[in-house]
Amino acid sequence: MKNKLVWLLAFIAMIFNISCVRKKPDTEYVFTYAENHPKDYPTTLGAFEFAELVEEKSNGRIMIDVVYDGKLGDELSVIKQLKFGGIDFARASISPLSNEVSILNVLQMPYLYRDEEHMWNVLYSEIGEEILAEFEGSGIVPLSFYTAGARNFYNNVRPIENIKDLEGLKIRVQQSDLMKDMVKMLGAEPVAQEYSQVYASLQRGVIDGAENNIPSYISAMHFQYAKYYT
Structure with a gap:
């Protein structure tokens, strides 16, 4: 997105x-x-x-x-x-x-x-x-x-090619009511977490994915556990 x-x-x-x-x-x-x-x-x-x-x-x-x-x-x-x-x-x-x-x-x-x-x-x-x-x-x-x-979605389940692809995914969001509401309206399950927790949460399967920019996706090595970046 x-x-x-x-x-x-x-x-x-x-x-x-x-x-x-x-x-x-x-x-x-x-x-x-x-x-x-x-x-x-x-x-x-x-x-x-x-x-x-x-x-x-x-x-x-x-x-x-x-x-x-x-x-x-x-x-x-x-x-x-x-x-x-x-x-x-x-x-x-x-x-x-x-x-x-x-x-x-x-x-x-x-x-x-x-x-x-x-x-x-x-x-x-x-x-x-x-x-x-x-x-x-x-x-x-x-x-x-x-x-x-730009912030985009990434996850370890499937490519996100349309809104329906977000349904049921547990997506990490920033600690913001607006971001939580937006992800929920798109059909996913928002999980508010600190940025430092995302890698471990992806690794353990606590979340399916997150939304962030390319520099964060690469520097924090989120790509190791979330190969689909949309």
Whole structure:
């Protein structure tokens, strides 16, 4: 299902230093950036680039410590830590963020965009600005939109060529009421899980499949137990 996955890079305005990064002589501030994906994942590489640019533009005064692989907790936990100052920056997906800012659910609807160009035109328009403005008072300040590709279904039972092929499949979804309702309406059984649980659940047969993008499908090796990617 070609539902564009839009990531939102967000940070808390409050400064709270829990970093273990090695400070340089001219460093005045060290901020923590949480990422739940592995070191070589596209969004993690983007985080490293962000950290390098901040250090360069601040002449070494500001350093960003990128903590990847979900070492600071799952996305729901990270968002809570953002709000209370335990983490300074994070890349968080729309589903868990929608618990804080409900208008984000609009961006999770399937078939919302014609293509990637259409998506960016929408997000960087007045519509996107209105959505970001809804964060005011939430304790989180949004910086930009992020994408890791379109979300699609994959499973270990059969190819999904039409909606009927989803019937009866146990599909992992993010911890979002909208995502659970959508999968249920398509005829499958939604199973809300943390991203880190998906591989083991596929391996043990707790779920038949999941919905995610190509980078996640490959980097987390979900393809080993879910060969049908639609």
